[in-house]
Amino acid sequence: MSVSVIDGKAFSARLQDLVGREVAKVKADHGLHPGLAVVLVGSDPASEVYVRSKRRRSVEAGLASFAHELSEDTSEAELLELIARLNEDRSVHGILVQLPLPDHIDADKVLDAIDPDKDVDGFHVLNVGRLSTGKPSLVACTPLGCMMLLQDLLGDLKGKSAIVIGRSNIVGKPMAQLLLAQDCTVTIAHRFSRDVPKLCRQADIVVVAVGRAGLVRGDWVKPGAIVIDVGINRITDADGNSRLVGDVAYDEASQHAAAITPVPGGVGPMTIACLLANTLTAACRQSGLPDPELTLNSK
Ligand code: NAD
Numbered sequence: 001m002s003v004s005v006i007d008g009k010a011f012s013a014r015l016q017d018l019v020g021r022e023v024a025k026v027k028a029d030h031g032l033h034p035g036l037a038v039v040l041v042g043s044d045p046a047s048e049v050y051v052r053s054k055r056r057r058s059v060e061a062g063l064a065s066f067a068h069e070l071s072e073d074t075s076e077a078e079l080l081e082l083i084a085r086l087n088e089d090r091s092v093h094g095i096l097v098q099l100p101l102p103d104h105i106d107a108d109k110v111l112d113a114i115d116p117d118k119d120v121d122g123f124h125v126l127n128v129g130r131l132s133t134g135k136p137s138l139v140a141c142t143p144l145g146c147m148m149l150l151q152d153l154l155g156d157l158k159g160k161s162a163i164v165i166g167r168s169n170i171v172g173k174p175m176a177q178l179l180l181a182q183d184c185t186v187t188i189a190h191r192f193s194r195d196v197p198k199l200c201r202q203a204d205i206v207v208v209a210v211g212r213a214g215l216v217r218g219d220w221v222k223p224g225a226i227v228i229d230v231g232i233n234r235i236t237d238a239d240g241n242s243r244l245v246g247d248v249a250y251d252e253a254s255q256h257a258a259a260i261t262p263v264p265g266g267v268g269p270m271t272i273a274c275l276l277a278n279t280l281t282a283a284c285r286q287s288g289l290p291d292p293e294l295t296l297n298s299k
Contacts, residue, residue, distance in 0.1 A: 004259040006149055006228075008266040012273035014296055015148070016061055019276045022292040023062040026284065034283035035064035036094040036120065036275070037086050041079060041105065042072035047098045054096065054272055061276045066092060076105045080113050087115040093283035094120035096275065117286055120278040123170065131177050136291075138278050143175035145270025146207055146228045147182075152298050153226060153259055154205075157182040163200050165189045165216065165247075166209035171230055175207050196220075206257075208247040218252025227253050227260040230267050 026032040036058050040051045051067075058065040068082060079101075086095050095118045101107045111119075116126040122140035130137030150157065162184040166172040172188065179186045184205065189196045200206055200220040208216050209230035221227060231247025246263030254260055261267050277294050284292055 003254040003257050006153065006259050006261045006266055008145070008149060008261055009269045011149060011152065011296065011298070012145070012269035015270070015273040015294070016057060016276060018294060018296060019273070019280050019292075020061040022280055022294070026280070026287075026289065026292075027062070030287065030289060032283055032287050032289070033064050033091070034093050034280050035066060035091045036096065036279045037066040037068060037089075037092045039068045039070070039079070039082065039086075039095070039097045041070045041074050041098075042102050044100070047100075051098050054275060057272050057276060058279070063276065063279055064091060072102055074102075074105075076109065079105060079110055083110065083113045087113075087118065092118065093286055094118055094275075094279035096121055118282055120275055120282055122174065122278070128169070128174070131174060131181075134181060136285075138282060139178065140170055140174045141271045141274035141278060142171050142209075142230060142267065143178055144274045144278070146175060146230065146267055147178045148274070148296070149228065149261065149267070149270065150205060150226065151182075152296060157184050157205070159183060159185070160204040161185045161187075161202055162205035162207065163187045163189060163203040164207045164209070165196060165200070166211075166230070168209065171209035172207075175209065179205070179207075206248075210247045212247055213245050214247070214249040216248040216253060218249060218255050221253045221256040223256050224258045225256065227257045228267060229261050229263050232263060232268065 038051055038054055055065045086092050095114050111123045116124045119127050119138050122138045127137045162179045164172050164176045167188050167190040176186050176188050187199050197220045201222050205226050207228045213233040213235050229246035229248040233245050235245055236242045244264050280292050
């Protein structure tokens with residue numbers, strides 16, 4: 001069987017272009033300039049890279065970008081004060097607090113202080129609750145990106161059997177809710193699940209978000225399944241070279257799957273594009289406009 005490689009990089013570039021065109025439209029037609037505030041506390045090198053990239057791509061898409069870089073010793077109260085100001089600021093439609101936060105700050109408290117309508121990361125309990133009860137919500141960017149790739153590939157997902165391996169609040173659980181909302185039959189596997197290979201072999205759609213290099217082997221994948229690999233793991237190979245790999249043994253799984261996301265270049269690039277999309281959606285909702293049409297159709 002020849003596998004189709006899902007090009008998340010190309011898809012995310014097209015999504016970003018579409019967001020950019022829609023941003024230009026709401027600016028011209030309604031004088032609305034969607035704005036995203038990104039808050040970074042401390043100087044974690046990986047977080048700095050992510051934040052720079054989020055700001056660069058916001059500007060590319062025509063969003064107003066507001067950067068708040070705070071020192072490592074910022075107190076929880078100071079951060080909560082900033083969030084309260086951003087909640088009130090009408091030029092800010094989306095607020096993103098880069099995780100992880102320093103240990104002395106309670107991340108849940110900070111995330112739940114964000115106005116749910118500006119919660120473009122989709123982590124606020126109200127958005128999680130809205131998603132799980134089928135109400136309009138802002139959805140966490142990584143699972144939203146996975147769902148866009150799946151819908152682009154398959155169209156209607158009704159009745160498909162899906163497994164989500166990993167049950168984190170930021171990927172696994174919202175991913176399972178999104179699949180359920182599309183009428184899939186969903187199994188969620190986690191570290192205590194029994195015989196995950198057997199569960200996996202029953203699935204038409206496999207989404208893996210665990211953080212263990214090559215966990216999903218080729219013989220876990222049902223012939224013709226779609227495999228979405230969220231994992232990002234840095235490994236050092238026998239020659240001492242370091243590289244990024246996913247949670248799926250890519251070469252093996254490619255022998256069985258109909259389509260698969262590579263790592264890097266699959267799910268990863270979708271996350272920021274979805275953040276831009278969420279900021280535009282949040283801005284439209286806050287201004288009483290209909291949700292923007294952000295469906296891409298590759299076919
Ligand atoms: P997490 O550590 O919060 O959760 C891992 C989950 O995997 C847990 O629910 C755990 O029960 C489950 N698990 C652990 N071992 C298992 C096993 N042997 N079998 C089945 N389940 C097992 O991780 P996370 O934040 O969801 O991230 C998962 C991976 O996705 C990481 O590699 C992370 O870097 C990556 N990630 C990528 C993006 C992106 O592409 N933009 C975004 C978020 C996370």
